[in-house]
Amino acid sequence: MNQKPLTTTTLVAGLPDASMPRTELAIDMPATTVSSAVMPTFDPAKYVWAISLGWLGFAAAAAAEPIIFSAMGCGPYTPPDKPAVAFYVRQENREHISEFMVHLGDVFKSPAVKKTAENAASPEKKPGQIEPPGPDQMPTEAEYRWTADLLSTSNTIPTWIVVGDNEWSDLEDPAQGWIWWQKYYSRFEERFQPPWKTERQPERPENFAFVRKGVVFIGINLPGGRIHDAAEWLQRLPQDAAWIKEVLTRPSMKDIRAAVILCQANPFIIKPGEPKEKFKPFLVPFRQAAAEWKKPLLFLHSDGHVWVDDQPWPEKNIRRIQVDKWDLKFPTIQCTVGDEGDAKTMFTFNRRLADPQWKYQKPPKPADGGR
Numbered sequence: 001m002n003q004k005p006l007t008t009t010t011l012v013a014g015l016p017d018a019s020m021p022r023t024e025l026a027i028d029m030p031a032t033t034v035s036s037a038v039m040p041t042f043d044p045a046k047y048v049w050a051i052s053l054g055w056l057g058f059a060a061a062a063a064a065e066p067i068i069f070s071a072m073g074c075g076p077y078t079p080p081d082k083p084a085v086a087f088y089v090r091q092e093n094r095e096h097i098s099e100f101m102v103h104l105g106d107v108f109k110s111p112a113v114k115k116t117a118e119n120a121a122s123p124e125k126k127p128g129q130i131e132p133p134g135p136d137q138m139p140t141e142a143e144y145r146w147t148a149d150l151l152s153t154s155n156t157i158p159t160w161i162v163v164g165d166n167e168w169s170d171l172e173d174p175a176q177g178w179i180w181w182q183k184y185y186s187r188f189e190e191r192f193q194p195p196w197k198t199e200r201q202p203e204r205p206e207n208f209a210f211v212r213k214g215v216v217f218i219g220i221n222l223p224g225g226r227i228h229d230a231a232e233w234l235q236r237l238p239q240d241a242a243w244i245k246e247v248l249t250r251p252s253m254k255d256i257r258a259a260v261i262l263c264q265a266n267p268f269i270i271k272p273g274e275p276k277e278k279f280k281p282f283l284v285p286f287r288q289a290a291a292e293w294k295k296p297l298l299f300l301h302s303d304g305h306v307w308v309d310d311q312p313w314p315e316k317n318i319r320r321i322q323v324d325k326w327d328l329k330f331p332t333i334q335c336t337v338g339d340e341g342d343a344k345t346m347f348t349f350n351r352r353l354a355d356p357q358w359k360y361q362k363p364p365k366p367a368d369g370g371r
Helices: 081-095 141-150 174-185 230-248 251-255 280-293
Strands: 026-028 033-035 067-072 101-103 159-161 199-201 204-212 215-219 258-262 297-301 308-310 318-322 333-337 347-350
Touching (some): 067 081, 141 174, 215 230, 297 333, 318 347
Parallel strands (some): 101 159, 215 258, 297 318
Antiparallel strands (some): 026 033, 199 204, 204 215, 308 318, 333 347
C-alpha cells in the first residue's frame, strides 16, 4: 500500500487555520520507505502534535479538543420516513458542524415471512416450546441502493455504516443480503476520502477503527435480530471483542482520552425462544477489555428504537446510549466527546427534538382535482 510523500496542505486537529501545512511520516508497508514534509514551528504549550506512521496501530493522539459527530440508526423504515431522513441529511450539511456521521445499522425493514400451516405443525416442535424469531422477507436490491444514495448524494460529511440484522442476518437469504451489503455499504467512508485513515480488522473487514482528536472510534459487526447461523455467531462475536481489545491495548492508546464503540445490537434484547446468553461470547471479553482500558468508553448502538442512556454494567467507565429510531419524529442525534471528564460527563448529546430547524414538515397535500 504505497503512500506518496505528503506535500499537500491539510487541516490538523488543534490548528485554527486549515492553511497551515501538516507533517506526517508515511510508511510504505511493507517496504517501510519513509518520507516527510516540512513543518513550521509552533508553540508546544498551545498545540499537541501527532505523528502518524500511516497505520492506526502507530498513530498518536491529536490535541485534546472536543469532537462532534452525528449518529442515526434503524431507519428509514416506511415511505413517509424517507423524505424526513433526506431532510435530516440536508440539514446536517447545511449546519456542517459534525465532522462525520455514522449509521448504526438497520437501514430498512422488511416484513416477516409468514409461517405456513405445515411449518406450524412441524413434528420437530415440542409441546410448549417457544420458537425463536423467523426470517424476514427479502428486500429488493433497490432498498440497499436508496440508502446508499441518500448518504452519499449531496452529502459531503464523511459517513460510516455498521452492519444491521435487517439487511443481513434476519433475511430469508442472508448470503444474498450480505452480497448487497458489501456492494453498497462496505468501506462507505471511502466515497468521501476523509483526511484521516480508517483501519480494518484483517479477518473481518467490516470492522473498523480510526482516531480523531484524541478519541478512538471502533465499529463492529454486532447486529441484533435472530441467530441465523449458530457457528457463525460463535465465531464472529469473539472476533468483535478481540478487535476492540487489540485496538485499545496498542501503545499509541496511552495518549487517547476516550473510546466510542459503534454497533447495531442492543445486547439486552433477548427475544422469546432465544438463548439467554446470546451475547455472552461478546460481552464477557468486551467488558474485560473496557475494564482494563479504564478510560471513558461510549457504547453507542441502535436496535431498540427508543432513547436509552445508562451505565448497565459494573464497569463504570462504560456509558451506553441507544439512539432513537430514525423517522418522522426523531432526527439524527449529535454527539460531543469533551476534552476531559468521566463516562458521565465527557459524552454529551443533542437529540434536536426542541430545535425548530430540525422539525420535519410534511409537504401540504395538493387540493382535490388540482383546484
